[in-house]
Amino acid sequence: MGDVSIFLQHMTNGVSLGSLYALIAIGYTMVYGILRLINFAHGDIFMLGVYLTYYGVTYTSLPWWLVFLLAPLLTGIIGILLERVAYKPLRGSARITILISAIGASFLLQNLGIVIFGGRPRAFPVPQMLNHVVRVGGVSINFVTFIIPAVTILLLLGLTYFTTKTKTGLAMRALSKDYETASLMGIDINRIISITFFMGSFLAAIGGILWGSRYPQLMPLMGSMPGLKSFIAAVVGGIGNITGAVIGGFILGLGEIMLVAFLPRLSGYRDAFAFVLLIIILLVKPSGLMGDKVTEKV
Amino acid sequence: MREKSKTQITLIILVLTALGLFLANRYLDPYKIRIINLSGIYVTLGLSMNLINGMTGMFSLGHAGFMAIGAYTVGILTMPVTMKEMNFFMQPIVPFLANVEWGFLPALFAAGLIAAFFGILIGAPVLRLTDDYLAIATLGFAEIIRVVFTNTQSLTNGALGLKGIPNYTNIWWSWGVALVTVWFIWFLMKGTYGKAFLAIREDEIAARSMGINLFKHKVMSFAFGCFFAGVAGGLMAGMLGTIDPNMFRITLTFNILLIVVLGGLGQIGGTIISAVIVTVMMEALRFLDEAMDLGFVQIKGIPGMRMVVFSIILIIVVIIREKGLVRRPKGRELTYAKN
Numbered sequence: 001m002g003d004v005s006i007f008l009q010h011m012t013n014g015v016s017l018g019s020l021y022a023l024i025a026i027g028y029t030m031v032y033g034i035l036r037l038i039n040f041a042h043g044d045i046f047m048l049g050v051y052l053t054y055y056g057v058t059y060t061s062l063p064w065w066l067v068f069l070l071a072p073l074l075t076g077i078i079g080i081l082l083e084r085v086a087y088k089p090l091r092g093s094a095r096i097t098i099l100i101s102a103i104g105a106s107f108l109l110q111n112l113g114i115v116i117f118g119g120r121p122r123a124f125p126v127p128q129m130l131n132h133v134v135r136v137g138g139v140s141i142n143f144v145t146f147i148i149p150a151v152t153i154l155l156l157l158g159l160t161y162f163t164t165k166t167k168t169g170l171a172m173r174a175l176s177k178d179y180e181t182a183s184l185m186g187i188d189i190n191r192i193i194s195i196t197f198f199m200g201s202f203l204a205a206i207g208g209i210l211w212g213s214r215y216p217q218l219m220p221l222m223g224s225m226p227g228l229k230s231f232i233a234a235v236v237g238g239i240g241n242i243t244g245a246v247i248g249g250f251i252l253g254l255g256e257i258m259l260v261a262f263l264p265r266l267s268g269y270r271d272a273f274a275f276v277l278l279i280i281i282l283l284v285k286p287s288g289l290m291g292d293k294v295t296e297k298v
Numbered sequence: 299m300r301e302k303s304k305t306q307i308t309l310i311i312l313v314l315t316a317l318g319l320f321l322a323n324r325y326l327d328p329y330k331i332r333i334i335n336l337s338g339i340y341v342t343l344g345l346s347m348n349l350i351n352g353m354t355g356m357f358s359l360g361h362a363g364f365m366a367i368g369a370y371t372v373g374i375l376t377m378p379v380t381m382k383e384m385n386f387f388m389q390p391i392v393p394f395l396a397n398v399e400w401g402f403l404p405a406l407f408a409a410g411l412i413a414a415f416f417g418i419l420i421g422a423p424v425l426r427l428t429d430d431y432l433a434i435a436t437l438g439f440a441e442i443i444r445v446v447f448t449n450t451q452s453l454t455n456g457a458l459g460l461k462g463i464p465n466y467t468n469i470w471w472s473w474g475v476a477l478v479t480v481w482f483i484w485f486l487m488k489g490t491y492g493k494a495f496l497a498i499r500e501d502e503i504a505a506r507s508m509g510i511n512l513f514k515h516k517v518m519s520f521a522f523g524c525f526f527a528g529v530a531g532g533l534m535a536g537m538l539g540t541i542d543p544n545m546f547r548i549t550l551t552f553n554i555l556l557i558v559v560l561g562g563l564g565q566i567g568g569t570i571i572s573a574v575i576v577t578v579m580m581e582a583l584r585f586l587d588e589a590m591d592l593g594f595v596q597i598k599g600i601p602g603m604r605m606v607v608f609s610i611i612l613i614i615v616v617i618i619r620e621k622g623l624v625r626r627p628k629g630r631e632l633t634y635a636k637n
Contacts, residue, residue: 038430089617096357099433100559101616107552108609114602220602224548228441231434268449275438282435283423 005139010261011254016145016214018253019152023207024230025237025245026159027200033176033240034196036095039083040102042204043227044109047220049205050077050124050212051117057125064127072205079201080194082109106224113220121219124212131213144213151210155203156246163242167197168195176240225271232278238291247289252277304404317471323469331469332537332579338472339533340573342479344557345566348524349483351555352563353492355499356425356521357433359551363440364524364617366447367416368531373403373460373541374398374453381462388458389451402466406475413528414521416443421520426514428491437548447543459542460535467536475533476570479526484566486522495519499564549605553580556612583607 024046031039052074056067086105090098130144163169171192174182185191211226212218233252237244252274260267281288322334343361350358374382374395382391390396400408424435447454454460485491494515497505506512535541553576561572586603 011541036430038434045382086613095430096351096355096563097616097634099357099430100555101613103552103555104609104612104616107549107605108613112601115600115606119601181499228437232438236430269445272445275442278438279424279435282427282431286427286431 006261009139009141010257011143012139012141014254014257015250016148016253017257018250019149019227020207020211020214020249021230021233021252022246022249023155023203023210024226025151025233025249026242027120027204028231029234029239029242029245030172030196030200030239032234034172034193035087035091035181037087037098038102038231039087039200040099040227041086041105041109041231042200043223043225044106045075045079045082045201045223046204046208046211046227047113047223048078048109049201049208050218050222051113051220052205053209054122054124054218064125068209071209072202075205076198076202079197079204082201083193083197085227088193108162110221110224117218117220119220121217124216124218126213126216142214144210148210148214151206152246155206156258159199159203159242162199168192172196229274232274235278235288236281238288241290244288244290269283315477319469319473333578334469334631335467335472335533335537337467337574337577339467339474339530339537340554340557340577341473341476341570342526342530342533343554344561344569345476345479345483346357346523346530347554348561348563348569349486349495349526350520350523350560350567350568351558352481352565353487354495354516356516356520357430358436358520358523359433359548359555360420360436360440361527362548362550363436363443363545364413364417364520364527365531365534365550366440366443366543367413368528369535369541369546370447370454370460371409371412371528372402372405372435372503372532373463375400375408375466376466376536377460377462378464385455385458385460385462386452388456391455392452395453397598402464402471402536406529409532410525410529413531414525416522417524418517421517421524422513422529425516425520440505440546440548444543444546447546453482454543457543459540459545461540463535463539463541465539467533471536472533475529479529480566480570482522487566491515491518496564556608559612560615580604580608 024042027042027045030038031037031042049071053067053071056062056071057064060067061117062070082105086101087098090101095286126144132143133140133148135141163172171182171187172195174185174187175189175192208223229252230249233248234245235248236251237246237248239245255277256270256273259273260270312573319334323331326334343365349356350356359595373560374391375398377385378399379397382396385391415425420436420439424439427435450456487495494510497508497510498512498515504511531546557573557576560576561568561570580627583604586607587601
């Protein structure tokens with residue numbers, strides 16, 4: 001009995017962490033699908049989302065649920081601006097150039113964070129509603145641990161509807177299938193790319209809010225590790241594929257929690273787990289679990 | 299005739315550099331000498347990264363990891379035995395390293411060789427990945443190395459780091475190594491291997507059809523790059539005297555990348571100049587982080603401002619030099635968008 005309940009506790013923690021990785025990974029995978037660009041700054045967009053929420057809740061009189069909605073919208077707009085400033089001027093140039101610009105953007109956001117928000121860690125204002133412990137069977141679990149997968153699933157359903165049923169979603173898929181042909185078919189590329197960045201940043205900010213409610217310590221550099229790991233989740237699942245990103249996120253989250261839970265001697269290597277997984281996947285199946293097989297054209 | 303005048307110019311530059319270094323060593327204060335040392339080390343680092351990223355066209359972000367290997371090798375090998383006992387108070391150092399005390403030159407060689415060994419070990423499987431995947435995989439390896447160093451208490455003293463590494467690094471070491479690196483890379487790029495590297499950068503498929511062994515040349519370029527990164531890491535350890543795993547974060551790789559990008563991918567001369575400029579600027583811009591007293595008004599220092607300025611410079615330079623950055627003809631398939 002004791003063992004089962006402990007296992008269940010680890011499972012819920014793993015699923016909840018996995019959901020967070022999945023939410024961030026979707027942004028990576030959507031941008032990569034269309035632009036073939038690793039948006040290195042995505043993890044820092046996630047950080048901005050958390051901080052915007054923090055300031056909204058602490059310094060305005062708006063109710064918290066409204067802030068939880070407005071902050072992701074604002075983050076989405078920042079995402080659009082980021083693409084306009086750092087990536088759009090480079091569209092069409094060598095990939096290494098844009099990667100360097102992306103790294104530059106990432107460092108810019110991180111250091112702007114240090115300048116504006118200060119290097120001192122802050123405590124995330126977790127709403128009372130999310131912050132209580134519920135007991136299920138013999139297991140006591142923080143309520144937010146349940147909320148996270150639920151929100152993730154809802155957002156995923158919405159996203160799936162958007163990409164498969166709406167015209168914009170269709171345009172997005174067309175662009176990621178064949179950029180040039182799609183642009184010849186009268187698709188407004190700039191608009192679609194902006195929407196992609198908006199949605200990715202929006203989801204990252206929601207992920208950030210949930211992250212803050214779960215691990216309520218904010219720092220300007222908090223985005224880099226979750227960002228890297230979520231990118232790994234996207235690669236593991238097959239980059240460019242939204243379902244793959246979610247599966248990758250769950251594998252990573254569960255794997256990490258289980259490693260710490262069952263091999264406590266290796267818990268110091270927790271951060272290395274994701275990278276080892278990445279390298280194994282890249283060697284065994286570079287296109288990821290759900291990715292299409294890419295053939296080299298001469 | 300032209301060859302001859304080129305040699306003469308090179309000789310003149312060398313003599314002037316040596317003279318300048320000699321005078322600097324003699325008359326400047328320790329802080330300025332330290333900046334000169336750092337410039338030399340960054341020349342080595344910039345060139346070694348340029349060999350991998352600019353000349354062979356692989357996008358590696360693992361430099362900090364290989365520097366860490368080099369720095370720890372030098373730190374452990376050169377540290378006096380009594381100092382080791384003081385450092386490793388949490389857990390004693392592994393027995394076979396407890397009583398070694400090497401000179402600086404063999405230790406630097408060991409640093410380079412061990413870094414190159416790990417470079418081959420890591421490179422052999424991952425170098426067949428292309429642009430983005432290679433970048434993220436090498437970045438991953440650098441992180442793994444850092445995590446491993448934080449956890450191997452009896453080998454690297456874990457998160458506590460190493461203190462009291464003898465300060466062997468001086469101007470002659472840092473710039474001597476830099477000159478050797480310049481010469482070696484210039485020599486390498488002049489020969490068949492260099493031509494093969496460039497061919498791989500320009501077009502892998504074409505290079506392969508011409509009978510160039512992609513695997514061999516990529517691993518080779520990567521291993522040379524890692525060797526010099528390791529040596530530079532060793533010099534860094536000998537200069538600072540104190541190292542810990544958190545020094546070798548991706549920020550360090552980013553600094554080197556900045557040097558490579560500013561100097562021009564594939565450019566030896568440009569890299570040397572930009573390494574010096576970036577190092578001096580890094581120090582000169584320090585005022586942005588610190589408090590300023592303008593006489594009538596006091597400005598509180600804003601930590602992080604320096605890196606903000608640097609990131610903005612990087613983005614602007616990349617955008618301005620968009621086309622000239624990677625010296626490739628237009629209309630090639632390596633573009634932002636999918637083909």
